[in-house]
Amino acid sequence: MTPDLASLSQDQLKAxxxxxxxxxxxxxxxxxxxxxxxxxxxxxxxxLSNALDGLLGGDYQSRDGVDVRNYGGLDGLTxxxxxxxxxxxMPVEQVLAGGSSSLTLxxxxxxxxxxxxxxxxxxxxxxxxNAKCLCPVPGYDRHFAICEHLGIEMIPVPMTDAGPDMDAxxxxxxxxxxxxxxxxxxxxxxPTGIVYSDETVRRIAHLGRIAGEHxxxxxxxxxxxxxxxxxxxxxxxxxxxxxxxxxxxxxxQFASTSKITFAGSGVAFLGASDKNLQHIKASLSALTxxxxxxxxxxxxxxxxxxxxxxxxxxxxxALLKPRFDTVLKHLNDAFGDNDLGQWxxxxxxxxxxxxxxxxxxxxxxxxxxxxxxxxxxxGATYPYGKDPEDANIRIAPSVPSVSEVDDAMRVFTLCVxxxxxxxxxxH
Amino acid sequence: MTPDLASLSQDQLKAxxxxxxxxxxxxxxxxxxxxxxxxxxxxxxxxLSNALDGLLGGDYQSRDGVDVRNYGGLDGLTxxxxxxxxxxxMPVEQVLAGGSSSLTLxxxxxxxxxxxxxxxxxxxxxxxxNAKCLCPVPGYDRHFAICEHLGIEMIPVPMTDAGPDMDAxxxxxxxxxxxxxxxxxxxxxxPTGIVYSDETVRRIAHLGRIAGEHxxxxxxxxxxxxxxxxxxxxxxxxxxxxxxxxxxxxxxQFASTSKITFAGSGVAFLGASDKNLQHIKASLSALTxxxxxxxxxxxxxxxxxxxxxxxxxxxxxALLKPRFDTVLKHLNDAFGDNDLGQWxxxxxxxxxxxxxxxxxxxxxxxxxxxxxxxxxxxGATYPYGKDPEDANIRIAPSVPSVSEVDDAMRVFTLCVxxxxxxxxxxH
Numbered sequence: 001m002t003p004d005l006a007s008l009s010q011d012q013l014k015a016x017x018x019x020x021x022x023x024x025x026x027x028x029x030x031x032x033x034x035x036x037x038x039x040x041x042x043x044x045x046x047x048l049s050n051a052l053d054g055l056l057g058g059d060y061q062s063r064d065g066v067d068v069r070n071y072g073g074l075d076g077l078t079x080x081x082x083x084x085x086x087x088x089x090m091p092v093e094q095v096l097a098g099g100s101s102s103l104t105l106x107x108x109x110x111x112x113x114x115x116x117x118x119x120x121x122x123x124x125x126x127x128x129x130n131a132k133c134l135c136p137v138p139g140y141d142r143h144f145a146i147c148e149h150l151g152i153e154m155i156p157v158p159m160t161d162a163g164p165d166m167d168a169x170x171x172x173x174x175x176x177x178x179x180x181x182x183x184x185x186x187x188x189x190x191p192t193g194i195v196y197s198d199e200t201v202r203r204i205a206h207l208g209r210i211a212g213e214h215x216x217x218x219x220x221x222x223x224x225x226x227x228x229x230x231x232x233x234x235x236x237x238x239x240x241x242x243x244x245x246x247x248x249x250x251x252x253q254f255a256s257t258s259k260i261t262f263a264g265s266g267v268a269f270l271g272a273s274d275k276n277l278q279h280i281k282a283s284l285s286a287l288t289x290x291x292x293x294x295x296x297x298x299x300x301x302x303x304x305x306x307x308x309x310x311x312x313x314x315x316x317x318a319l320l321k322p323r324f325d326t327v328l329k330h331l332n333d334a335f336g337d338n339d340l341g342q343w344x345x346x347x348x349x350x351x352x353x354x355x356x357x358x359x360x361x362x363x364x365x366x367x368x369x370x371x372x373x374x375x376x377x378x379g380a381t382y383p384y385g386k387d388p389e390d391a392n393i394r395i396a397p398s399v400p401s402v403s404e405v406d407d408a409m410r411v412f413t414l415c416v417x418x419x420x421x422x423x424x425x426x427h
Numbered sequence: 428m429t430p431d432l433a434s435l436s437q438d439q440l441k442a443x444x445x446x447x448x449x450x451x452x453x454x455x456x457x458x459x460x461x462x463x464x465x466x467x468x469x470x471x472x473x474x475l476s477n478a479l480d481g482l483l484g485g486d487y488q489s490r491d492g493v494d495v496r497n498y499g500g501l502d503g504l505t506x507x508x509x510x511x512x513x514x515x516x517m518p519v520e521q522v523l524a525g526g527s528s529s530l531t532l533x534x535x536x537x538x539x540x541x542x543x544x545x546x547x548x549x550x551x552x553x554x555x556x557n558a559k560c561l562c563p564v565p566g567y568d569r570h571f572a573i574c575e576h577l578g579i580e581m582i583p584v585p586m587t588d589a590g591p592d593m594d595a596x597x598x599x600x601x602x603x604x605x606x607x608x609x610x611x612x613x614x615x616x617x618p619t620g621i622v623y624s625d626e627t628v629r630r631i632a633h634l635g636r637i638a639g640e641h642x643x644x645x646x647x648x649x650x651x652x653x654x655x656x657x658x659x660x661x662x663x664x665x666x667x668x669x670x671x672x673x674x675x676x677x678x679x680q681f682a683s684t685s686k687i688t689f690a691g692s693g694v695a696f697l698g699a700s701d702k703n704l705q706h707i708k709a710s711l712s713a714l715t716x717x718x719x720x721x722x723x724x725x726x727x728x729x730x731x732x733x734x735x736x737x738x739x740x741x742x743x744x745a746l747l748k749p750r751f752d753t754v755l756k757h758l759n760d761a762f763g764d765n766d767l768g769q770w771x772x773x774x775x776x777x778x779x780x781x782x783x784x785x786x787x788x789x790x791x792x793x794x795x796x797x798x799x800x801x802x803x804x805x806g807a808t809y810p811y812g813k814d815p816e817d818a819n820i821r822i823a824p825s826v827p828s829v830s831e832v833d834d835a836m837r838v839f840t841l842c843v844x845x846x847x848x849x850x851x852x853x854h
Contacts, residue, residue, distance in 0.1 A: 038498070040498050041497065043494065046494065053481060053483045053485070053721065054480060054482075056481075058477055060477070060480075067473065069476075069689040069690065070690045070691055071465070071685075071691050072691065099526055099527065100526065100718070100719045101714075103715060103716060104714050107714035107715075111538075115542075142716075145713045146713055146714070149543075262496040262721055264495070264497055264498050264499065264500075264716070264720050265495075265721040265722065283576065285572075287528075287530060287535070287576070288528050288531050289530060291527070292526075292691060292692040292719065292722070294480065294689055294691070294692040295719070295722065298480075
């Protein structure tokens, strides 16, 4: 519990700083080495899928009679595409099952849109020298890295508790036809953890009527089934909304089993309109004969039974929830009654997004590292790594044990408080 | 056995044509449905690796202590890179183990060279509006598709029995600094099956001294261990030759286990100089967190025992050789004593390249299809699908059984002969 800093005299602030500094030095002595940087599943979570290897029992034939060991099949295996269809809420015909990484699929899709065009060569984004992408912030650093790699200028738009600030998005699209894309993580957003409201989804499906013809929403539905409890908000189906708006070509949807089975060895999915799929596949055929169908068959069989995916995700939630609860308890205890930080009580996904007072994110990360707690670099949640407020920090508590998360959050809350007090002293 | 067509009178030719046409019609009645189109392993070959699934027995930890189920490790798993090092004849430090497809790795490498540059942005090929690639012909259609996809102009150079015509290659590079690349399948070349001579390898390693700074040889060593017999010619180590010539940055080497284990679910490898690897990895990091390490561990353990790869490839050879022998016997019997066709007595790889008399490849493929034998489209072995002589046909006998190959080659040789006689009649 920290007193209201504004009510403290300079001397009281100094005394508090000195006390906190001592606590910090004591923490340093503990020699902690903890990592809250990346959204990776823990060992226990990975163990949930150990049966994958060996699951085929020598039967390498798909339901359609395909020998999955051999070449071929750009769309992926039908029964595995059905798993993707379940994750994406789309008909199986509109779903492609790819390799092990949805990041790769997203890069490929954006690269194809940029270089080749999703409606033929004349639609290639590179023909517009000012091609831009809207990036809700805070957002996912690897999305930004794709834009940066392709040389697409990124325009930040603010996130709200209901999704991207749609007034800002619509206004930007009305004013600038060079905006070609919008990144979205619609359920349990990375990093703020919020779920886009039905109204937001409806307005996003409408963007295809406002934006230029070659505009695409990159709908990274990475956490579609990753709720921490049964009451977590549902996400409206964006393609249903697109069908209503007549904008089915304007959204590309992605998902993967990376945070369902094995993080590095899952299956990635792309869901899109027939027209988009056709152009994407034409380009993809230059770089692959087809995905790893053996691994796709493993995944299809692993989740073959009705309800097995849901049951599996409940086991993940049982492992993740205590870690998230620990983070939230520390944040509530330390900052619930003051204005040193803001965060959301997230109900799914892999992250908690924390905002310090302006100008303190980098300093907090630095202090935490000094006491043995590694955090995602401040700024990473913004395009070009530049958080104009220097306030946002992404907390990823999935890998450490609950007791380690507890240790790490003791350090974190102390560092935020110490940085805040030192800042107050200087004003 | 076909008589010398030039020695036959018009009437004799007519009689021969009539006889062959009757044979052709009889063959059609057999209702064959055979496929010699693609270089895929047969079911029996795939069976050789069935132990892969389940091999890990729940032990997902690499030798270095990496949990292979989780994210990370752009270079791939050390013990799997060692397998790549064995295939490529390079130090493990220079080998990256990627996903399941070397085609994808080649596309990625060429795309990075084209868009990003392999020595920084100033080296990107796209800065040269006339960027070109030398393509030995006949060659591999999927190599050509990569160039076509990236918009790189292809310049054919002739293949000889010792590799690409190096006089032509050197001359082209001396005259045109816009030539940025050369495709090579150095051992058991696709489709001619020849092995590059030591002299060719030495001269290729020297190209870095003749060509522009950003020139790269794409050394697709797809069949490095795919000999049909122990006496098949060895391939000189191109990187040894590069070290001697001081041109290690000029060659990118590729391989995969696609035709060693499971065609669609193997591991692909890239071998390159430190400098090239560094630039390629910087770009790759925008599109992947790392490859499927679970599958890499499977492969490493499958071939962990010294000599096991060699023994495994002998089993492949035992399955492939009778099929190749059948093709060669039919070709010898039909054309050994006349000039209706040329081919090589290949000792490895997946293909036999056959040249009809000029102008007869398309017609032969058409006739064969009419009798139920599917061949790779004529022209596919040339850039843009254009064989100027309309003579080359690629025969891929790995998938059908020996008796099916026998049936298919009866059809093939008849179709070549029939087309030749009909052509002779018209002259």
